[in-house]
Amino acid sequence: MKPKAHIVNLPVYQPGKPIEEVKKEYGLDEVIKLASNENPYGCSPKAKEAILAELNEASVYPDGAAAELSSELADFLGINSDQIIFGCGSDEVIALIARAFLQPGDETIMADQTFSVYKSNADIEGAVSIEVPLVDGTHDLNGMLAAVNDRTKIVWVCNPNNPTGTIVSESELVKFLDAVPSHVMVVLDEAYYEFVTDAAYPDSIKLMQKYPNLVVLRTFSKIYGLASLRIGYGLGEPEVVKLINQVREPFNTSRLAQAAAKAALQDQEFVANCRRLNAEGIAYLQQEFDRLGLSYFPAHGNFILVNVQRPGQEVFQSLLRQGVIVRPGFSRYPDCIRVSVGTPEQNRTFIGFLEKALGDVVAPV
Ligand SMILES: Cc1ncc(COP(=O)(O)O)c(C=O)c1O
Structure with a gap:
């Protein structure tokens, strides 16, 4: 058997340690996971009801096109159904975009510390990733623009950026979109969109009307609390969405996921409540980091990248032994850990x- 040459040495994605494994390994009864930016309040009770009701149909294939959900989401967002593509998480939408638009030798631009799935999919397609350094933890849109050339196919802008939590503003984004050549797709990953409270945050749906090369990604995994059901979506021009649809598996989102997403969308009170609690959690954590003399990036999602002034891996290990899982291991920020905002009690713990x-971990002098 001979695999494609360019996939031979690709790494397998390493997720954070699961709670059960940590409990067993460290002999702990209680473990808190603040490592994957999940919603600590779960999902809307309405979504739970919808999942239970849909279980009766578990033997029946889902609607591959997710027509009902598409139509409800289109109404909610004020766009048309043919501008929406659903995926098995927005992870899959990223993979589908790469599958449809990247081929060996193409270039794709992203920040040097951002969501790893853009690069891993570019690698799978044999495309070349151009990683532009973040400036103060924020996308350097001028630097990214300067990296565009005839081979550039896609620029990925993660907003808020994972792991730094920073945002680019609407005015910065508009300046960038005005200058990017129209043959280049700009993918704006807004997985944490619903958490953002800053007025400078772009209105990407409005911008989509003006810039046909703009594709927006969002998900039901984060504020909607449906991460395990795997459903996210992409928004773009009908012609672009059609091309992405052509490389989609027939039944890529399940009946349970579609039913849960429909019900979750109806419960905007739950969303608003989670946004408020998240903002309070961020304020609390930042105040505590200030007290401890630790710096952090301005957080706009449901996580904070904090500089612990010691190797992040060692602080992570110490926290793990005590029963809290966070995320270390960011090559650009070895002295940082990323912590997801939990409930007030989890945050205090x-x-x-x-x-x-x-x-426990001595700071280097
Ligand atoms: C920036 C960003 N984009 C996309 C995703 C993927 O989310 P999902 O596939 O669950 O929709 C994540 C998940 O952590 C993320 O942080």
Whole structure:
């Protein structure tokens, strides 16, 4: 058997440690996972009801086109159904975009510390990733523009950026979109869109009307709390969406996921509540980091990248032993850990454990 040469040495994605594994390994009864930017409040009770009701239809294939959900989401967003493509998480939409638009030798531009799935899919397609350094943890849109050439197919802008949590503003984005050649697709990943409260954050749906090369990604995994059901979506021009649809598997989103997403969309009160609680959680964590003398990037999603002034891996290990899972290992920021915002109680526990971890792990002089 001979695989494609360019996939032979690709790494397998390494997810964070699951709670059960940590409990067993460290002999802990309680473990808090603040490592994957999940919603600590779960999902809307309406979504749970919809999932249970849909279980009766588990033996029947889903509607591959997710027509009902598409129509409801289109009404909600004020766009047309033919501008929406659903995926098995927005992860899959990223993969489908790469499959439809990237071929060996093409170039694709992204930040040097951003969501890893853009690069992994570019690698799978044999495309070349051009990684432009973040400036102060924020996308350098001028630097990204300067990297565009005739081979450039896609520019990925993660907004808020994972892991730094920073945003680019509407005025910065518009300046960038005005200058990017029309043959280049700009993918704006808004997985954390619903958490953002900053007025400078772009209105991407409005911008889509003006820039046909703009594709927006969103998901039901984060504020809607449906990460395990795997449903996210892409928004774009009908011609672009049609091309992405052509490389989609026939039944890529399940009946349960579609039913849950429809019900979740109806419960905007749940969303607003989670946004408010998340903002309060961020304010609390930032205030505690200030007290501990730790710097952090301005957080606009449901996570904070904090500089622990010691190797992040060691602080992560100390927190793990105490029963909190966070995320270390960002090559650009080795002294940082990314912590997801939890419930007030989880946040307090995390801060207590962090204080101990900072004592356990000696800071280099
Ligand atoms: C920036 C960003 N985009 C996309 C995703 C993928 O989310 P999902 O595939 O669950 O929709 C994530 C998940 O963590 C993310 O952080």
